[in-house]
Amino acid sequence: MNLSAGSAFQILQSVFVVLAAPLLMGWVNKCRAWLQNRSAPSILLPYWTLTKLFHKDAVIARNASPLFRITPYVLFGCMWLAAGIVPVLATDLPFAPAADIIALVGVFALARVFSALAAMDIGTSFGGLGARREMLIGFLAEPAMLMTLFTAAFISGSTQLTTIVDTLAHREFAIHPSLAFAAVAFLMVLLAENARIPIDNPATHLELTMVHEAMILEYSARHLALIEWAVAIKLFAYMTIGIALFLPWGIAAAGDWAALPLAIAALTLKLVLAGAGLSLLETLLAKLRLFLAPEFLSSAFLLAVLGMLTHFLTRT
Amino acid sequence: MPLTSQFVNLLAAFLLLLAFAMLSQRRILTLIHLFAWQGAALALSTAIVAYSSAQPHLYFSAALTVLVKVVLIPWVLHRLIDRLQIRWDVETLINIPTTMLIGIGLVIFAFALATPISQMASTLTRSTLGIAMASVLLSFLMMIVRRKAVPQVIGFLAMENGLFFAATSATYGMPLVVELGVALDVLVGTFIFGIFFFHIRETFDSLDIRHMEKLKED
Numbered sequence: 001m002n003l004s005a006g007s008a009f010q011i012l013q014s015v016f017v018v019l020a021a022p023l024l025m026g027w028v029n030k031c032r033a034w035l036q037n038r039s040a041p042s043i044l045l046p047y048w049t050l051t052k053l054f055h056k057d058a059v060i061a062r063n064a065s066p067l068f069r070i071t072p073y074v075l076f077g078c079m080w081l082a083a084g085i086v087p088v089l090a091t092d093l094p095f096a097p098a099a100d101i102i103a104l105v106g107v108f109a110l111a112r113v114f115s116a117l118a119a120m121d122i123g124t125s126f127g128g129l130g131a132r133r134e135m136l137i138g139f140l141a142e143p144a145m146l147m148t149l150f151t152a153a154f155i156s157g158s159t160q161l162t163t164i165v166d167t168l169a170h171r172e173f174a175i176h177p178s179l180a181f182a183a184v185a186f187l188m189v190l191l192a193e194n195a196r197i198p199i200d201n202p203a204t205h206l207e208l209t210m211v212h213e214a215m216i217l218e219y220s221a222r223h224l225a226l227i228e229w230a231v232a233i234k235l236f237a238y239m240t241i242g243i244a245l246f247l248p249w250g251i252a253a254a255g256d257w258a259a260l261p262l263a264i265a266a267l268t269l270k271l272v273l274a275g276a277g278l279s280l281l282e283t284l285l286a287k288l289r290l291f292l293a294p295e296f297l298s299s300a301f302l303l304a305v306l307g308m309l310t311h312f313l314t315r316t
Numbered sequence: 317m318p319l320t321s322q323f324v325n326l327l328a329a330f331l332l333l334l335a336f337a338m339l340s341q342r343r344i345l346t347l348i349h350l351f352a353w354q355g356a357a358l359a360l361s362t363a364i365v366a367y368s369s370a371q372p373h374l375y376f377s378a379a380l381t382v383l384v385k386v387v388l389i390p391w392v393l394h395r396l397i398d399r400l401q402i403r404w405d406v407e408t409l410i411n412i413p414t415t416m417l418i419g420i421g422l423v424i425f426a427f428a429l430a431t432p433i434s435q436m437a438s439t440l441t442r443s444t445l446g447i448a449m450a451s452v453l454l455s456f457l458m459m460i461v462r463r464k465a466v467p468q469v470i471g472f473l474a475m476e477n478g479l480f481f482a483a484t485s486a487t488y489g490m491p492l493v494v495e496l497g498v499a500l501d502v503l504v505g506t507f508i509f510g511i512f513f514f515h516i517r518e519t520f521d522s523l524d525i526r527h528m529e530k531l532k533e534d
Binding site for chain 2: 302309
């Protein structure tokens with residue numbers, strides 16, 4: 001692989017993720033509307049929302065500190081970086097050695113810390129409430145996420161996502177019970193981390209239940225647009241991490257232009273299915289009380305630990 | 317590793333998952349469904365072991381498992397909870413996350429215990445012995461932490477599932493006569509437990525077995 005082709009792939013993937021992430025969000029919303037028997041909004045609606053928000057004038061509270069202003073950019077930057085590291089279209093990207101799975105979880109944690117700080121910055125009660133809830137969910141979700149990733153790392157013998165994907169995609173077919181556990185745990189973490197339904201409802205502003213929305217209540221215009229966009233990219237990144245770990249077939253190697261159309265087609269198909277599955281889950285499940293969230297996430301942690309134990313037991 | 321053995325491993329993992337799901341379940345109806353699923357996974361894994369090790373008598377025990385543990389016992393339990401009109405009242409002594417953590421400890425213990433045994437064994441399914449022991453211990457735990465009579469009985473039945481799985485994974489199953497006897501015992505046991513439930517409720521107006529402490533002579 002020469003460097004220029006690798007860079008071209010890196011740029012292509014980064015731009016692709018940023019542009020496609022709102023589309024995934026729109027698809028999830030559309031599926032959810034179908035399943036709930038509502039007339040569905042256009043799949044392009046997230047783009048129109050972003051355009052509308054970018055054209056508005058930002059209103060910022062008088063006592064807001066610089067932290068409040070830079071947080072949207074930090075969030076967007078973190079998510080974009082994560083999307084550049086995860087092998088979405090191709091493995092072996094130039095960015096990939098920059099961070100392994102542990103650092104990737106760290107990037108997500110950095111974004112969480114900034115959003116919680118910014119939520120408390122203005123000093124409104126909703127901000128503090130949202131930040132506290134977010135940290136509660138975050139500190140429970142992170143170990144479960146790490147354990148899930150460790151299970152995959154044990155199977156492939158490396159914590160580099162690229163190596164994991166290469167090992168899992170190109171080995172001979174084998175059933176890994178440990179990966180099945182890890183997949184369920186990862187799904188639960190995905191729901192919790194992306195503020196989806198059993199933990200948080202992305203479509204409500206009800207003060208008793210909201211977590212993520214309470215944190216970004218003070219933002220408007222371009223700041224809000226960046227945050228919404230970052231949320232979409234985060235969902236995209238989590239889904240592609242899941243795909244990379246559990247369904248990696250069809251991914252291209254960096255610099256291999258011939259395999260690219262197939263990789264894009266496979267990724268689109270998987271994301272369409274994953275989005276439909278997510279909306280189905282959200283329709284079937286009821287939102288949990290906040291005090292049940294620790295139980296939900298400790299089950300995720302338990303499943304991930306079980307996956308790791310099973311790996312050691314069934315290894316030959 | 318041959319594909320059948322991998323598939324048995326997967327089913328074993330599923331069995332362990334179901335044991336944890338039962339441990340964390342609050343509703344009796346779902347508990348019964350989970351028990352039926354456990355029976356189904358058990359029967360499937362027994363059939364696969366029968367196929368891969370060419371032991372035809374295991375097919376019979378797989379069929380017996382389907383008949384007794386997937387159809388008959390869940391049906392009897394359904395009838396029971398309909399008659400007793402209970403659906404929701406699963407109470408635990410310890411809260412559920414703590415129970416799950418204890419469960420993980422038990423799994424680690426069982427795995428550590430089974431590893432030296434399975435290294436000496438030569439059967440196809442030796443690596444599942446640890447999982448079988450873990451599900452027996454988890455069912456034990458479920459019987460200990462549940463306060464009401466019906467979930468305790470389901471825990472008892474789940475323990476029998478785990479023992480059955482241990483027998484298949486360690487020694488390719490027991491002789492058919494023994495298995496027939498055990499299946500019949502479990503079935504009859506369920507009926508007797510059912511009668512007990514009615515007696516307990518008639519005497520105490522509740523299925524909470526704490527009341528049975530009153531029966532002691534002081």
